[in-house]
Every structure is written in structure tokens, then in C-alpha cells.
Amino acid sequence: MTDHKINFTPEQITALFIDTARSGDTELLSQFLEAGMPVDCIDSRGYTPLIVATYNDNLEAAKLLLEKGANPDAADLKGATALSGVAFKGFDTIADLLIEHGASVDKPNHAGRTPLMFAVMFGREAMVTKLLKAGANPDHKDIEDVSARILAQRQGLEHLFS
Structure with missing residues (x-):
């Protein structure tokens, strides 16, 4: 053998x-x-x-x-964190968990986009509200000089920021 x-x-x-x-x-x-x-x-x-x-x-x-x-703030090669992916996907419970463990709600990827921006881009309204309550900055601008607030206005979601 x-x-x-x-x-x-x-x-x-x-x-x-x-x-x-x-x-x-x-x-x-x-x-x-x-x-x-x-x-x-x-x-x-x-x-x-x-x-x-x-x-x-x-x-x-x-x-x-x-x-x-x-x-919770480790980033991939594009600078995206776990919270960015969760914001894009709309996984609210996991977002809560990440935030509870200290994930930065405003950590941008290499293009300057934050989890809040991803939530707005993909129409994740509950996630937008959650991130704003957690202190996310709606006026942070990416490398194209666009903020989550501007994205929301373009998509008819400005009511989420009032």
C-alpha cells in the first residue's frame, strides 16, 4: 500500500x-x-x-x-468592503451586523463610491435609510464628482434624503 x-x-x-x-x-x-x-x-x-x-x-x-x-473594513482589490457589497445586494441584517462590528459606513472604494452610493444606485431603499441612520454622508463625492444625494435625485429617490 x-x-x-x-x-x-x-x-x-x-x-x-x-x-x-x-x-x-x-x-x-x-x-x-x-x-x-x-x-x-x-x-x-x-x-x-x-x-x-x-x-x-x-x-x-x-x-x-x-x-x-x-x-469589517477590509477591502478587495477594487477597494470595496463587505458593507459595499451588502449595500448593493440589499442584505439588511448583515449590514446591521457589520455596522455593529464597526464597519465604516463611508469607506469609499477606489472610484470614491461609498456603501450609500451603491444602495442608491441599486434602489435599495431600506438600506439607504439604514446607512443614513448609521451616519453615512449623503454628500460625499466620488471621482466623477457625484454624491449619493445627486444619484438619488437622478433616480427619483430624493425622498429618502428628506
């Missing part, structure tokens, strides 16, 4: 960990973390397990990662 040992590269292990966050398997996520996997490791696109878990609406995985010290 020959011993067939499988050797994974660090990149493959990171990819498996991030795929586990994407699928929301908290048991396997816990095993990775207990084995010493860095909670804020990144893949080739700069995605962290938290970014991937939240973008895929995996609340329990996001809770676990945050409890284990995940940075």
Missing part, C-alpha cells in the same frame, strides 16, 4: 477557506480557524472570507468570522 499524501499550496488552502466562507459552512470555517488559518487572508482578487460570506448572504458565517476578529 502506497502512501498518497496530497500537498496543497498556500494559495489552494486560502481558496478552499474562502470557498467555505462563500458556502456558509460554519463548522468547516471553525476548523480552518482552529488550525491557524488567518481570518483576514485574501485570495487573488483581494477577497477576504468576510467579504465573500457577506456577499453571499451567509449571516452565520459572517458572525463567526467577525467574532474571530475579521476586519
